[in-house]
Each structure stands twice: as structure tokens, then as C-alpha cells.
Amino acid sequence: MDGTLTHAIHDFDAIRVELGLPVGKPILESMAELPENEAIDIRHKLDRLEYAIAEEATAQPGAVELLEQLQARGAKLGILTRNGKGIAHATLDACGLRDYFDDESVVSRDCCTPKPDGEGVSLLMDRWQCDKAHSIMVGDFLFDLQAGRNAGVTTVHLDVEGEFAWPEMSDVCVTSLTELIDRIS
Secondary structure: OEOOOEOOOOOHHHHHHHHOOOOOOOHHHHHHOOOHHHHHHHHHHHHHHHHHHHHOOOEOOOHHHHHHHHHHOOOOOOEEOOOOHHHHHHHHHHHOOHHHOOHHHEEOOOOOOOOOOOHHHHHHHHHHOOOHHHOEEEEOOHHHHHHHHHHOOEEEEEOOOOOOOOHHHOOEEEOOHHHHHHHHO
16 A cells, blocks of 8 residues: 555654664564563554554555556455554545445454565455455565565566566566556556
């Protein structure tokens, strides 16, 4: 979702500093190492920060067109995010994209082990009763691609800068959602 369907606006280093977590280490993994009483307070702070970021979210160019085209083809659409589910909904609301995703198709850190684990991708495939050969994970970051690989599905790397840092994790690389639309047309 963030950085794929929406513009990437998270400053993860600033979030780590705000939360008092180590710079350069993933936020959720750092929180998991804390004693539970400390983790609870940091979780609440993280939620507040993420809700504030969600309010500022804007859709990537081509997001609506891509979702419309996929829906018209009968594709099942899901969100797999390291955000909380409420934050995911707030982000989708801010972007005008919420109507494309039913509640069961938004899978968050509240529902399963977060990306890069493939559990969320597998959970969506189970809910939709579809197989790996007909499933695709689109994402802008390594964890997205790893989650797709871990679940055994095709991965699409969206990198608006065109740097494609993880070619070994990517089956398809695109620089925009519009390019992805062209590829599936």
C-alpha cells in the first residue's frame, strides 16, 4: 500500500528516532525485542504517528485506473501491510481507494506475521481460494518482494526511481502503475 498504491511519505529514520528505536533496524522487529510493558507504549506512539501519516496519503498516479482495470477483469484485490488495519483503512480513505478492498482483503500486522513473512499473502490466497500460479505481489520495498517470494507467487517491483535494488527478488520491474497497466493490457 504505502509506496505502491500511495506515494511513499514515511520517514522511517525519523519515526525510529521519535520512538527511541535503533536507526537502521526495522521498526516492528525492534519493538518485538522490547519488554512487553515498553513495547505497549511504543506501539501506541507508532499508531499515532502512522494515523497522522495516513491523513496525508495520496494515491500514486495510475492507482485508480489499475484497480478499475483489475476489478473489471474479475481479479481479487488485497492489501498486505505492516501497518495496523485501522491505519490501512485510514490511508485508503485519504486516497479514495477504500472501495476497492473489502475488509477481509486488508491484511495487516494485526492479522498475521508481518512482511517479509509470506503468511499474509498465503492468508489472502486461502480466503480467495486461489493458487500461487494465479497470484501476484506488487510492492515497492524488499519486504514486499520477500513476502511474495516466501509465499511462492510472482513478484512485481514498483520503483519510481528505476533503481530496482533487489532484482533477484523481482519477476517484473516497473517504474509506475501506468507501466504496470500497460504490461497487463
